[in-house]
Amino acid sequence: MRNGTTAPDYPALLERIAADVAPLVGSGTPAEYIPALAGVDPYQFGMAVADLDGNVHGVGDWRVPFSAQSVTKVFALALALAEGGDSLWERVGREPSGNPFNSLVQLEYENGIPRNPFINAGALVVTDRLQTLTGDASSELLEFLRQESGNPDLGFDAEVAASEHEHGDRNAAVAHFMASYGNIDNPVPALLDHYFWQCSIETSCADLALAAGFLARHGIRADGTRLLTRSEAKQINAVMLTCGTYDAAGEFAYRVGLPGKSGVGGGIVAVVPGLCTLAVWSPGLDRRGNSVVGVAALDRFTTLTGLSVF
Amino acid sequence: MRNGTTAPDYPALLERIAADVAPLVGSGTPAEYIPALAGVDPYQFGMAVADLDGNVHGVGDWRVPFSAQSVTKVFALALALAEGGDSLWERVGREPSGNPFNSLVQLEYENGIPRNPFINAGALVVTDRLQTLTGDASSELLEFLRQESGNPDLGFDAEVAASEHEHGDRNAAVAHFMASYGNIDNPVPALLDHYFWQCSIETSCADLALAAGFLARHGIRADGTRLLTRSEAKQINAVMLTCGTYDAAGEFAYRVGLPGKSGVGGGIVAVVPGLCTLAVWSPGLDRRGNSVVGVAALDRFTTLTGLSVF
Amino acid sequence: MRNGTTAPDYPALLERIAADVAPLVGSGTPAEYIPALAGVDPYQFGMAVADLDGNVHGVGDWRVPFSAQSVTKVFALALALAEGGDSLWERVGREPSGNPFNSLVQLEYENGIPRNPFINAGALVVTDRLQTLTGDASSELLEFLRQESGNPDLGFDAEVAASEHEHGDRNAAVAHFMASYGNIDNPVPALLDHYFWQCSIETSCADLALAAGFLARHGIRADGTRLLTRSEAKQINAVMLTCGTYDAAGEFAYRVGLPGKSGVGGGIVAVVPGLCTLAVWSPGLDRRGNSVVGVAALDRFTTLTGLSVF
Amino acid sequence: MRNGTTAPDYPALLERIAADVAPLVGSGTPAEYIPALAGVDPYQFGMAVADLDGNVHGVGDWRVPFSAQSVTKVFALALALAEGGDSLWERVGREPSGNPFNSLVQLEYENGIPRNPFINAGALVVTDRLQTLTGDASSELLEFLRQESGNPDLGFDAEVAASEHEHGDRNAAVAHFMASYGNIDNPVPALLDHYFWQCSIETSCADLALAAGFLARHGIRADGTRLLTRSEAKQINAVMLTCGTYDAAGEFAYRVGLPGKSGVGGGIVAVVPGLCTLAVWSPGLDRRGNSVVGVAALDRFTTLTGLSVF
Incomplete structure (x- = not known):
């Protein structure tokens, strides 16, 4: 924790930020690879901050659930x-x-070990590991998010999971490819099921900011363990x-300068270690x-x- | 600058660090691709810290000159x-x-624009730009390092430069390849000359810590401009x-958690923005x-x- | 057909060839990626020649069935x-x-269209096409081979098919990857089933030489249609x-100079257009x-x- | 030589071919990467056939010199x-x-050994070898072409060579890259000079058909040695x-079915082993x-x- 850093006045800060970005809301394009995401109203924006004690503040659509998608990868990693x-x-x-075009050749070059x-x-490797450790990776992950967010209503979105599955050939290719190197322990179809369910979990900014608190608390859960x-x-x-x-880590480091994880649902979680966690959402x-x-x-x-770090 | 961060007691800190790493000194292998580097005594270690006001502290071989190599890339970038x-x-x-094996295919995929x-x-692109801007890239860079370090004796190592040149086919390939995309403005042989001279600059930890001060001072030079x-x-x-x-940025971020630039001469410069700069050297x-x-x-x-940032 | 080429005395020729290669029999290593192939006795050799009228001559183990593997790709292509x-x-x-290491990146670069x-x-694309056209690709192929070879006893090897399936992750990866580009019409698991059954077909040199006759007859089947x-x-x-x-087409062109297709079961089919077809087998x-x-x-x-062509 | 093959009536055959392709003349686009080639009149067509005894027949612009470009690679290979x-x-x-996009990654994967x-x-490797063997690769090659074609007026095109040099960054990149693997013996700039001169040699269809005769004669030169x-x-x-x-070898094999080598100047040499050689030219x-x-x-x-072979 940084010595002497005093916490900002979060409610005022969030109002200020919301006002500053208001002209941008609606910019960009919602993810188009599955219909369930493509149909989301792009004119939504929410942001939440949670302090170390689990107090959460928000602005805009900060309590509206959205598809967490790749943001769940942080929590799956932590659990594994x-x-x-x-x-x-x-x-x-x-x-x-590096850029995404060569993910497969890189996997081949590095014998089926993904870069990160x-x-x-x-x-997929993380979920595979979690599946081996728990026997039910996606349910364990959901339960963890419920506990850390304090929101027992968190759930999967079956339509999104089905849609992911239907358009899941590239993930299936990657999983089988790693399996050919012995880097997948579970049957690929079962692994993909858990992976697509994981991606489909619905959360709000409030949920995510609270659930990520352990990263600001250097590893301590909401219940103090x-x-x-x-x-x-x-x-x-x-x-x-x-x-x-994704392929904007350098840009994100320069502009934001905080650890963060984004998802194609439009959510991002960020961490100020020792101080607070942030969650923000807008679909474009x-x-x-x-x-x-x-x-x-x-x-x-x-x-x-x-x-900012820099 | 971080509010309220008090500066450590640098001399005591450096002594402590030197004692802690003493058992490791001599580990690793000096760079072998050119004889001038391969012959360096690996049992050397130095470290220096410079505060925002230009006070510098050191331990071990902190005043011994070594081949700065890729550490110069930070200064060339700043000048450009x-x-x-x-x-x-x-x-x-x-x-x-991503990993280095695909640098050329990545260049091809991205039309001759290097990733960073x-x-x-x-x-090479940065030096090419600097050459166009100044007419004498390597001399300008040397002069800049002399001024920021306050050491007028800094110079090139002609043996190293010649050795780099002799083993420079891969750099020549990369430069010509970018030139084929129109991303090199100067004649490739001249560019390579400046690049090899740049890599050959000799500096000590003291020199580097002082010279990098502008990165801790958010852009302000040693003379206040x-x-x-x-x-x-x-x-x-x-x-x-x-x-x-190189290909250990993730590892470095996790272990050290500071902006840093290393060179195959064994030097590393690191920055605590708003507080101090560090330079460390050991050839292995x-x-x-x-x-x-x-x-x-x-x-x-x-x-x-x-x-640490995290 | 080449004007004026007189057919060789096949029986004498085959005896001569068998004597010439006898010292080599047992060389090389049987395919090791599935147990069913790895266990084959390497000290086997057979060769057969079929003329345009369906007369077949052979030497050595020319009537011993073996796993046709990739040799079946020629027949699947013809049927499709x-x-x-x-x-x-x-x-x-x-x-x-080009060499095999980059098959996936090449597929990516060429939008899921395989090179050949x-x-x-x-x-896999050919079998997918055949499946769409016939509704039962592997059975159609087997039936075709039975008819052209005149051998109604040709069949699948269930152990080999199961073994292929068990070690089929790389083929599954490739199939899903092409499916992600829309270049696979059937469900991937069904396609893979047909593909692995196809590879498992057992044939002898006599069967293959006869079955390939349509390639020497410029498209005419055994029954004259x-x-x-x-x-x-x-x-x-x-x-x-x-x-x-595979990656020896240049070498094969230079040494043999005939159209040929090999399989990892150790079989090769070759064609002298307008004159005869050859099949040869030795597992190493x-x-x-x-x-x-x-x-x-x-x-x-x-x-x-x-x-020879050259 | 094929037993019993009787030579066609070449003059009549060439007239027939010229008539058949007349509607196509002017199709395609002359090479555009250097001005000297881009400016060639595309409405030109010539074809020549040389028999084993050095009799040559032609049609159209069969005596007009053009830039041989990559067709020279066959002759350099033969000399080396x-x-x-x-x-x-x-x-x-x-x-x-495989396709050209990955030439550099393939070189890297195969340690600087080009595929063919x-x-x-x-x-470039062939020319490098020839340079080491002869001390003057491009002159030796020119002399060889003069002797085999019987045309002492063959020469370099200095404008084309200069233009190649000016746009030669990609070749320079490839040469330096191979040099970094130790697969180039001569200084890269000297090698490139010889290579660009080699590409610039001007020949007519008559010259090329005669000069390639040794490939139809199984290695025997025009003078019988x-x-x-x-x-x-x-x-x-x-x-x-x-x-x-280039990347149409499969297509060429299927359509033409003869050994052939093309150049971006629009020339192609083809061989009917044991019978004759062909040269054809049209810039598009x-x-x-x-x-x-x-x-x-x-x-x-x-x-x-x-x-045709097939």
């Missing part, structure tokens, strides 16, 4: 580390992956900063798959508070 | 931005590059964090090309001071 | 062209593929010459997956007869 | 084999290369068939870099004579 420990890193790296847990290949070692929490934050926003994406208004709002946050 | 502004980013990206200014392709906008200084720090340590490299003892010493620094 | 015509070439190319019908990706246009038969022969022997493979003794025997054939 | 023998094949392969002598990388062993001549013909027409290229009318004319030749 908590349940199974550091041996996970023998099966997935922690380095940025936030590209799809790496997330320890989920991760301090070192493991650091690992996750570092991977978020360098790999959390930029060409790299990150929420246009979400990135802008986080940019405003660090600019206004001086909490 | 200072002289020519943001249009540089049209010719080089700011994203991590710290891979060799990107550094402005070199870069605050935004440009942030850009460089962000690129250092995500791309500064790990398999990814970063100084084994250097990374360990920076790891100790952030662990002991709590100054 | 016969049933569905040239539109197949919109979904698969006719160019060599003899790499696995292309063969037309299967393919003359142009289609030429297409298949050309693709065999340039793409039929070279490092590129072609039968060591098989290639040597075909080499002797063209050397002794002067029938 | 003649002068230095089979050890050349340790430095360059004989397999097709007809891609640019491979041709032996240039290559029979085996080496076969090697070259096989490499021409599988690799001689298809999208893969082969002469549209040239391929059509060769297609007619094999269709009308039945001399």
